[in-house]
Amino acid sequence: MKEKIYIASDHGGYALKQALLGMCADTVEWVDLGAESDARVDYPVYADKVAEVLKDAPQGQKAVLVCGSGIGISIAANRYRWVNAALCTSEEMAQLSRAHNNANVLVLGGRITDEATAEKCLNAFLNTPFEGGRHAQRVAMITE
Numbered sequence: 001m002k003e004k005i006y007i008a009s010d011h012g013g014y015a016l017k018q019a020l021l022g023m024c025a026d027t028v029e030w031v032d033l034g035a036e037s038d039a040r041v042d043y044p045v046y047a048d049k050v051a052e053v054l055k056d057a058p059q060g061q062k063a064v065l066v067c068g069s070g071i072g073i074s075i076a077a078n079r080y081r082w083v084n085a086a087l088c089t090s091e092e093m094a095q096l097s098r099a100h101n102n103a104n105v106l107v108l109g110g111r112i113t114d115e116a117t118a119e120k121c122l123n124a125f126l127n128t129p130f131e132g133g134r135h136a137q138r139v140a141m142i143t144e
Contacts, residue, residue: 002026003126005062006053008033008046012068013110016118020064020108023119024126043067047076051083054104062126063105070109077105081143089113094124102130102139 005028009017014035021030033049035041050063067073070087077085085105086097089112097103106125108118130136 002029003062004029004031005064005126006031006033006050007064007066008050009035009066009110010043010046010068010073011035011038011040012043013066013070013073013108014038016108016110016113016115017064017066019115020066020118020122023122028126043073044076047073047079047085050105051077051080055080055082061104064108064122064125065105066108066110068109068111070107070112074105074107077107084139084143088121088125090117091120091124094121095128098125098128099131100135102135 007017007020007030034046047065050065054061054063065073065077074085074087077083083105084101084103085107086101086103087107088094088097094106
């Protein structure tokens with residue numbers, strides 16, 4: 001059974017989002033929440049869409065957000081206590097976001113992240129479990 005992953009972007013992340021939709025096709029069922037083109041839109045709208053589906057989603061549900069730099073959409077997403085959005089620019093950051101921070105949203109910058117790096121980040125994010133232990137108490141401090 002494929003893992004359902006929600007994904008959304010603004011216009012600055014649209015091209016990378018489209019590339020991501022073609023990645024991990026054997027293991028991921030992508031649920032695309034927009035944008036539908038590279039026409040100008042506001043990134044908080046798409047952060048809100050992902051946050052709303054995560055609010056009532058099963059524990060462990062993951063998502064991906066993309067805007068031009070990744071910064072704005074991650075700030076918008078992290079307004080919600082149930083969202084741990086991690087802006088990652090490397091495979092190691094994606095691994096650590098899961099292992100140490102239990103991130104449930106991978107954030108990428110469409111204008112600063114090439115497709116090969118994005119794919120490495122995505123694979124690391126999807127395949128790295130949360131280590132718990134000493135990290136669980138810290139995560140609880142920001143999510144509860």
